[in-house]
Amino acid sequence: MTGGTDFWRALFGNDAPVEIEVGSGDGVLLTTMSTRWPTRNFLGIERSPSKSRRISARLARLGIDNVRALQADATCLVTSVIPCDSVAAYHVYFPDPWPKRGHAGRRIFSTTFVAGLARTLTAGGPLFFATDVEWYAAVARTCIVAGGVFLEAAARDDHPGLQTSFARKYRAAGRPLYAYTFVRMGEPAAAQGFAASKIRST
Numbered sequence: 001m002t003g004g005t006d007f008w009r010a011l012f013g014n015d016a017p018v019e020i021e022v023g024s025g026d027g028v029l030l031t032t033m034s035t036r037w038p039t040r041n042f043l044g045i046e047r048s049p050s051k052s053r054r055i056s057a058r059l060a061r062l063g064i065d066n067v068r069a070l071q072a073d074a075t076c077l078v079t080s081v082i083p084c085d086s087v088a089a090y091h092v093y094f095p096d097p098w099p100k101r102g103h104a105g106r107r108i109f110s111t112t113f114v115a116g117l118a119r120t121l122t123a124g125g126p127l128f129f130a131t132d133v134e135w136y137a138a139v140a141r142t143c144i145v146a147g148g149v150f151l152e153a154a155a156r157d158d159h160p161g162l163q164t165s166f167a168r169k170y171r172a173a174g175r176p177l178y179a180y181t182f183v184r185m186g187e188p189a190a191a192q193g194f195a196a197s198k199i200r201s202t
């Protein structure tokens with residue numbers, strides 16, 4: 001991490017790498033990852049106030065100190081708040097596909113969201129994504145690679161997105177799951193003159 005050291009230290013109290021889960025739901029994966037990787041920090045961004053409250057209660061109950069939960073719109077945070085080149089990995093699992101044509105604008109994967117991920121993720125850092133909806137997998141993959149910043153990496157059996165609550169529920173129901181890893185290529189965003197305001201205006 002470079003530019004975001006002070007920002008993340010203020011939140012976590014240390015300089016460990018920070019991974020972000022967008023749309024954490026009930027927070028099960030956050031607790032799983034925090035136990036498996038105790039030397040990393042995890043931030044869960046969840047838009048729903050009630051789910052966000054449940055995540056915070058769960059973290060407090062389990063006494064987990066390397067996870068923070070934030071109730072917010074993730075697109076707003078990655079676009080305008082999170083510092084450039086400061087996130088070690090992003091996790092986006094089972095986002096709502098919004099299948100009706102008139103609702104397509106509500107999907108999390110948009111040009112603006114992907115540009116925000118590209119700006120804030122460290123060069124070489126992974127973006128993990130999983131869904132149970134085949135057509136939405138294609139739509140999201142196209143959106144992710146369209147900007148030329150993300151490259152799709154090889155499939156992996158230990159993909160973290162296969163351990164969320166929705167993944168477990170869908171696997172139990174016999175539904176196929178689609179899990180992908182993308183890598184942020186190229187120079188750090190700061191070296192390219194990126195700033196939050198520049199991303200917001202495109």
Ligand SMILES: C[S@@+](CC[C@H](N)C(=O)[O-])C[C@H]1O[C@@H](n2cnc3c(N)ncnc32)[C@H](O)[C@@H]1O
Nearest residue numbers: 023024025046047048073074093094164165166
């Ligand atoms: C279908 S659930 C999946 C939950 C979890 N990822 C899992 O796999 O179990 C999608 C979650 O994303 C959240 N969400 C949707 N749009 C969001 C946004 N813009 N920012 C943050 N969270 C969002 C929803 O509130 C919901 O909890």
